[in-house]
Amino acid sequence: MHTTLTRVTQRIIERSASRRALYEARMQAQHRRGVHRGALDCGNLAHGFAACSASDKQQLKLTNSANLGIITSYNDMLSAHQPFERFPDVIREAARRMGSTAQVAGGVPAMCDGVTQGQPGMELSLFSRDSIARGAAIGLSHNMFDAALFLGVCDKIIPGLFIAAARFGHLPAVFVPAGPMPSGLPNKEKARIRQKFAEGKVGRAELLESESASYHAPGTCTFYGTANSNQLMMEIMGLHLPGSSFVNPNTPLRDALTVHATERAIKNSEPGGGYLPFWQQIDARAIVNALVGLLASGGSTNHTLHLIAMAGAAGITLNWDDFDELSAVVPSLMHVYPSGQADVNHFHAAGGMSVLIRELLKGGLLHGDILTATGKTLAESYTQEPFLEGDQLVWREGLIQSLDPGVLTDIEHPFSPTGGLAVLDGNLGRGVIKVSAVKPEFRIIEAPVRVFADQEALKTAFNHGELERDVIAVVRFQGPRANGMPELHKLTPYLGSLLDRGFRVALVTDGRMSGASGKVPAAIHMTPEAMDGGPLARLRDGDMVRLDSVSGHLEVLMDAEEFAARPCAQADLEQYHHGLGREMFAGMRHLVGSAEEGASTFGGFEAAEVTSMSADERQHALS
Known part of the structure; x- marks a missing residue:
């Protein structure tokens, strides 16, 4: 072992x-x-x-x-x-x-x-x-x-x-x-068409044909x-x-x-x-x-x-x-x-x-x-x-060895010596990043931030040409207590397009990305979330942030006292709380724990009870 x-x-x-x-x-x-x-x-x-x-x-x-x-x-x-x-x-x-x-x-x-x-x-x-x-x-x-x-x-x-x-x-x-x-349309081709659509280079008919050939x-x-x-x-x-x-x-x-x-x-x-x-x-x-x-x-x-x-x-x-x-x-x-x-x-x-x-x-x-x-x-x-x-x-x-080492390799010849998942700590909180699909040259990004309260705002900024530069996009108020912590995979084609144009780009969010998180470095599940006064709520456009997935650090590069003294931004979350049944989940938004606790609404099951147990009660359970 x-x-x-x-x-x-x-x-x-x-x-x-x-x-x-x-x-x-x-x-x-x-x-x-x-x-x-x-x-x-x-x-x-x-x-x-x-x-x-x-x-x-x-x-x-x-x-x-x-x-x-x-x-x-x-x-x-x-x-x-x-x-x-x-x-x-x-x-x-x-x-x-x-x-x-x-x-x-x-x-x-x-x-x-x-x-x-x-x-x-x-x-x-x-x-x-x-x-x-x-x-x-x-x-x-x-x-x-x-x-x-x-x-x-x-x-x-x-x-x-x-x-x-x-x-x-x-x-x-x-x-x-x-x-x-x-198997349907190759994944590389699907991703290419998605990015072309985000750039306005193909229309909806071509996009739908591609998606239908993928999920078929x-x-x-x-x-x-x-x-x-x-x-x-x-x-x-x-x-x-x-x-x-x-x-x-x-x-x-x-x-x-x-x-x-x-x-x-x-x-x-x-x-x-x-x-x-x-x-x-x-x-x-x-x-x-x-x-x-x-x-x-x-x-x-x-x-x-x-x-x-x-x-x-x-x-x-x-x-x-x-x-x-x-x-x-x-x-x-x-x-x-x-x-x-x-x-x-x-x-x-x-x-x-x-x-x-x-x-x-x-x-x-x-x-x-x-x-x-x-x-x-x-x-x-x-x-x-x-x-x-x-x-x-x-x-x-089963087989003693893989029939295709380009897809499935052996322990002696791994694609990478590590599992490609890192925890990030720093003055912006604590989160995770998946780097298995991120090229090594993009695993450390230092750039000014552009702050968004939702993914639609980022899409609008992209379409207006406002992100044509090195940038760390911060999409906050996306945590479990704010709006249920949606995936933000819709952002991938836009940020991927900027990366392909030669810009150094990353995403930082208290929301989630898709299970298919890809080539753009993304610090996700940031906790404490902005809704609870987490550090993301104190960021402003133009702040310099360093995302270092190699050493596991995520920091805003400014005086600590000055940053701590900043008031937290507020967001109008009412739009997230009604329509399509979202009002029925208000109780879950109230009960949900932090991302690192699994964003659970169950209160930890035995965990809270064990904390309040006496030594004799714990010993009785153990025996």
Whole structure:
């Protein structure tokens, strides 16, 4: 094991000891109260199976057979989740063949950031994660289930489902992906057309044709953003079946994997005889594995929020220092857009998850001993790939090395010696930056700032030619308490165009960027946010700022006392708080924590309670 991996993992375990002990105690208590319908009164149970077939009702009356709860994020507007329409039928039939049953326990919202990017609906995007977690909890609260299957893929959906799975940690959980759409228009060409449109050199008809050729079929978008980062992390934590994350939808192999996921959930249930609840499977080691996978793959910056919230739901306290320290030793092993030009289908064809996991295990950078949904450890089963032999699903040992070292490399020849994610500290606060797609010559930018209160103002300034110079664009009042912390990916073509014209350009914001953060250096998730009087609120046009992602510093270059004495700017945020349902999320804006705390509206679960526990109470939980 790599010494840094061991040290960081141990630090997380020690930091989380009281919180995790309380979490585990609560999961064990829930198990004792009854994890299935055997704890229900007859009237409760009759309501629970009233709509079932006669044969399913008979099985549900037998409390020694498993009943699976399906939480689905299906809708037919979102390409990644449209394939889930037929999954419940596949799952129900597979369960019946095992002498068990399955019911859709509930549906959760699944919004598409690609549709809402730059639109008012994006201001609900981050909060949708916690709404999804609550929705899944409502479905599972009927207490009819011995295990749960979670059907989800995209940006906030998987983190929300994970949070729910953690809070129902007494249940075994298997996550079931739908897979990526087939490859469409090459990513380089898509980015070129977007930038041409931003410059006014092509029209809307050409832009729409390009976008339609990129996003063209059922399945996940094929660039390596938050959705596909989710899939990689679920597999590297053992919540997906080995090799299942990037199998295309509506194929025989995809259906066979869904059937097998059903069978594993049943076997992992208490009636199935191999009881493996979520809380026993997912611990600090599994969370560290997810973080390592994120870094090695150049994954989404959104997970500097989500992974912290996910870990917190399982009683584990993660922070940005953990990201930073591991990023310094985890090499970059994947070049998938925006880090490279390949997409996730190319990654999968080159050897995919089995090669990536094999290489990270070889480098001592994964906890190979974690338990997984297969009933085996990660090291035992996740260097394998699934195949069909006739109608039979089998796993074979995966490739020993990548078939395309330009897309997926080995531990000895990384694309970069680090994970490409850095934490920034300084007199402007604390934030993160992803540099895996930023050229080395742009990783340190010193320039005067131009301050904006929203992304539309930046777009207007660009169109008027006001940014034709070295500039650090500061887009503030975009934090979770201000307006829900929308992604600002709409700015990428404008800033990228300035970069291509030879200017030195960067972005600083208390908002988010897309999971596909690209070539423009972007200091994001700045905290404290401007809404709370963070330092960004004291910046003025023309202030010199230095963004140094190499040393991890972000500073305004002026006298400290003079800067501290400046009054904070105010913004009219009323426009963000009404329309398209935004008024219904006022409570979440009030409750939400800081970016480094995961921008969660749950209040930290056990964390606050542990802080107020007496020494005797903490010791009792630990014992």
